[in-house]
Amino acid sequence: MSLSRQLTNPLTLIALAVIGMVVIDAMLLGLFQPLENFFGDRMLRIHAAEQIPDPDIVIVDIDEHSLAEMAAEVGRFPWPRSVHAELVEGIARQQPRAIIFDILFSDPDLMRLEGDDYLAEVLSRESHMFLPMLRLTDGNDAGGLSLGEHGRRLGIMAGKAAVEDARVAMVLPLPALIKQGHLGAINFLEDEDGVGRRYAIDIDAYGWSIPSLPATVSRALNYPVPDQENIQLSWRGERLSYRRIPYADLYQDLQLQRSQRPINELRDKIVIIGSTATGLVDLRVTPIDNAYPAVEILATAIDNLKRGDYLRSVPKWISPLLAVLMVLLFLFGFRRLHSPLKVGFRLALFTPLLMVAAYVALDSYRLQLPLFAPLAYSWLFFVAAALYSYLNELRARQRSIAIFNRFLDPRVVGELVDHGETVFDMRGEKREVTVLFSDIRGFTTLSEQSTPEQIVALLNDYFSRQVKVIFHHGGTVDKFIGDAIMAFWGAPVDDPDQAVHAVTAALEMSEALLAFRESLGESGTEFDIGIGIHTGPAVVGFIGSENRLDYTAIGDTVNLASRIEGQTKGRCRVLVSEETRQRCGELFDFHDHGSYKVKGRAQEVRLYEPRRS
Structure with missing residues (x-):
């Protein structure tokens, strides 16, 4: 093509x-992006179910139980900062690798300022304390923090294209706490559909890089941090899969003279203090759950950086x-x-x-x-x-049926079409066929006594009877030539008994002729036919133009069948060739009419008249 x-x-x-x-x-x-996200999230959930959270990451959880237990002792949340200071003191004694707050201490506790001082004092003694800050993306940057003046002290580094006088709207911990702790942003990154699948590494602000809290922790603990804006999170299990210790249980145990908990359960652990309580509304939409605790997202990001197994996205x-x-x-x-x-x-x-x-x-x-x-x-x-x-x-199929129906028995048409045969599959091939020619005798006298309309009706009646016989015996009607019929056997459907079927059809056509003559009365006494049959090779297939295709047979076999039909005049109604007679075996009685010279043949042709045995 x-x-x-x-x-x-x-x-x-x-x-x-x-x-x-x-x-x-x-x-x-x-x-397709929403559906891409949907199916991608389903796969992430399946994958996450098989992943085990890092056992060295422990969440001290401000859960519903802790809120209820602590209410009677220290009041409703938010609790005095002194409570957090006491907790940090107790955890620090176990020598964890890092203590991370997922709580923004951005405003002073005006009713209990001594608690702020106590927390600042405790944090000043710990070298691996980490506190969160927040970049306000919808804030008024013009009135925000001067990065040139304060950025480096907060861990915000200037890039090559940094604007020195840039200002950024941020929520920061109390100044006393900033002096002592490592800082990192805890901004929630959500995609266009509102689902968080990534965590920032560094947030760009006018050429300055604001580190995220997981990145700050990882750099301090010497974990490799990729040089990219964010990572796609590899989730661990379902929500609440990380090891959690209720805040109240740990705090109350630390107040005892003799601890009831394991002495060094937090030794060399990465301890994150945060909340999973629904009432504190620190929940986010993620591929794993629509109410996923933000503290577990933080834990997941640190876990990914620690192991280096965050997801890689393709371009x-x-x-x-x-x-x-x-x-x-x-x-x-x-x-x-x-x-x-x-x-x-x-x-x-x-x-x-x-x-x-x-x-x-x-x-x-x-x-x-x-x-x-x-x-x-x-x-x-x-x-x-x-x-x-x-x-x-x-x-x-419809076109093939329409064309096939012109020359084949409808039952054969159905068989061909069911096997997927079309007019385009039968363009031409050499096959052995048995060709039958039938021509009308004595039609001139009858036509002179009839009107054109009567002649057409008479021929249609005659052809319908004869075609029915041909179809009954599996023949293919090639064409009508004036008042003659050409048919053949052996194509398009293979027929090993094609000669027998053709001769049988010829004999029944002769009988059908007698019935037709009776229907004509005296006017049909001279109406007769001659039938010639020959078996041999021929090219068969659809021949014609794109708009007009006919299934036909061409070749010497066809010409000889036509010549044999011409030899029936004055002799008998049906004559067959030697080749056809041999293929019929002993199924018929054949009367030998001798050899005759026919047009287009140098050698004489021996002809036989078939009769029923």
Whole structure:
């Protein structure tokens, strides 16, 4: 097929239309992104269920139980800062690797200022204390913190393009606490659908890098920190999967003279003090849960950096490229297999295999592949191409039925069409056939006594009777030539007994003639026919133009059958050749009429008259 015909092929046009949708969607619309996120999140949940949180990360949890237990002793939350100071003192005695607050101490406790001083004093003695801050993205930066003046003291580093007089709106811990602790931002990064899948490493602000709290902790503990803006989180289990110690239980135990808890349960641990209580509304939407505690998101980010197993995202152009390649692959499949069912089976098999491959990439390489859009576009192309193929096949089937019905028994037509044969499958082939020619005798006298309308009606009646006989014996009606009939056996359906069927049909056509003559009365006494039959090779198939195709047989066999029919005049009604007689065996009595010279043949032809045994 030439390139121009390939490009204008309907299946190619469907593929190009789908590819156009891929490009437009990738550049402008993002129609499949919500579904990509949905299925990606489902895979993340499945993967997370098999992941074990780092046992060295422990959350001291301000949970519902702690809020109730502490209410009678220190009042409702927020508790005095002295309570947190006492807790830190007790934890520090066990020599943890780090103590991290997921609580913003941004405002002074005006009713209990001594508590703020006590907390500042305790933090000043600890070298591995970490406190959160918050970058206000919707704040008034113009009235915010001067980065040139205070940024470096907060751990905010200037990049090459840093604006020296830049100001940033931020929520910071109390100044007394800033002096003692390492700081990091705890901004929640959410995608366009409101789901948090990533955690910041460094937040850019006018060329300054504001470190996140997980990044600050990791750098202080000498964990490798990637040189990128954020990481895609690799989740661990369901919500509340990290080891948690209720705040109240730990605090109350530390007040005892003799601890009831293990003496060094927090030794060398990374301790995060935060809340999972629903009432404190520190919950976020994540792929794992719609109410995921922010403190566990922080724990997950530190866990990922500690192990270095955060997820890697592929470039955005990978998804549309994969979609285009898959559409082209299945376009090739349609052209190669010529069967929507076979292509659909391969696509149905390919879909789960690709999902398994995506899961293996996620589990083994921490690589999240965007596969929904490529699969969706592949199925879209398949449905459109399969629908076109079905409608095209339906049209071809209907056309084939209409054409086949002109020269075949409807039962044979059904068999051919059910096997998928079309007019395009039978363009021409050499086969052995048995050709029958039948011509009318004595028709001139009858036509002189009838009107044109009567002649047409008479011929239609006669042809209908004879075609019925031919069809009954499996013959193919080639054409009507004036008042003559040409038929053959052996194509398009193979017939090993083609000669027997052709001779039987000729004898029944003779009998049908007698019945037809009786219907004509005295006017039909001179109405007769001659039938000639010959068996031999011929080229059979559809011949004609695009708008007019006829299934016919051509060759010397056809010409000889016609000449034999001409020899019946004055001799008998049916004559067959030596080749046909031999293929009939002993099923008929054949009367030998001798050899005759026929036009177009140098050698004489021996002819026989068949009679029923």
